Amino acid sequence: MSTLLSFRDVWVEYGDRIIIEKLNLEIEEGSFVSVVGPSGAGKSSFLRLILGQEGPSQGTILMDGAPLKPECGPDRGVVFQRYSVFPHLTALRNTILGMECEKAPVMGRLFGSARRAAEEEAREMLTAVGLGHSLDLYPAQMSGGMQQRLAIAQALVKRPRILLLDEPFGALDPGIRADMHKLIRSLWRERALTIVMVTHDIREAFMLGTRVLALDKRRHDPHAPHRFGATVVYDLPMRERPEEEIDEAGIITIDVNSNN
Known part of the structure; x- marks a missing residue:
């Protein structure tokens, strides 16, 4: 290595x-x-x-x-002990947010084909961490383990x-x-x-x-x-x-x- x-x-x-x-x-x-x-x-x-x-x-x-x-x-991505997720956003929106901030830093939103591609990538990442059936849940509806999985998805979605x-x-x-x-x-x-x-x-x-x-x-x-x-x-x-x-x-x- x-x-x-x-x-x-x-x-x-x-x-x-x-x-x-x-x-x-x-x-x-x-x-x-x-x-x-x-x-x-x-x-x-x-x-x-x-x-x-x-x-x-x-x-x-x-x-x-x-x-x-x-x-x-x-x-470089980071995951903390305290769940670094946004309580007012669903699991899917939490995961998309990092890509929006990176690819559209001025407006903070993606549209059209870029938005669809980001949503697909976020779904794949959430599925990889075991949250494929929880896309529309808010953090308050999740267990501690699920919230930490979401935090990992947030960190890894930007590869x-x-x-x-x-x-x-x-x-x-x-x-x-x-x-x-x-x-x-x-x-x-x-x-x-x-x-x-x-x-x-x-x-x-x-x-x-x-x-x-x-x-x-x-x-x-x-x-x-x-x-x-x-x-x-x-x-x-x-x-x-x-x-x-x-x-x-x-x-x-x-x-x-x-x-x-």
Whole structure:
């Protein structure tokens, strides 16, 4: 696999507070990277850097060898823990909206053949995430799992290369969560996505990812804790498991090649 993202000596600072320091990392295209770490370890900042919501204070981020601009692009989609859906729109309209904003940024609406093509693409995407029979439902009429499926459809309908997941399954019941695990793994394979997922669930991280990154501070000064940032303290490659193993709670096999 080729390198998709490169972080070269990346620092993130807010005022005199250091969040991420000296991050050097490469992410291969087609990988499923799970990111874990304690609260305040820079996991959300890491996702924002990839999404383009902010740029590094120091260092360089490359995508396909070119500098990544600090702006959100259609090649990156994101799904948050809280369902990022619009309550006044049906599932179909929620899914079409992203395409309308991209293809008709001034008016925010598509018409004629462009509208019909967008509706067809949205229907196909909703069917892919298991909502093919719920096109006319509003979010208030959906379960939590259905709303999260809708959020995934919103993110994927623009065909991003990178899908960012920020605690996407944390608010779901265990049974629904298991279904979502199967869904995201199948979409990752079928659509040749590169996924970067932040999670507090260690088992989820090891079960879904082809690679697990742990972010934390290597050093700590109790007199100036804000002057030390987090970086990758463990980088664990995982063997890819067949789908039937995803629901099993057995021992997880890892290759112990850490970067600490």
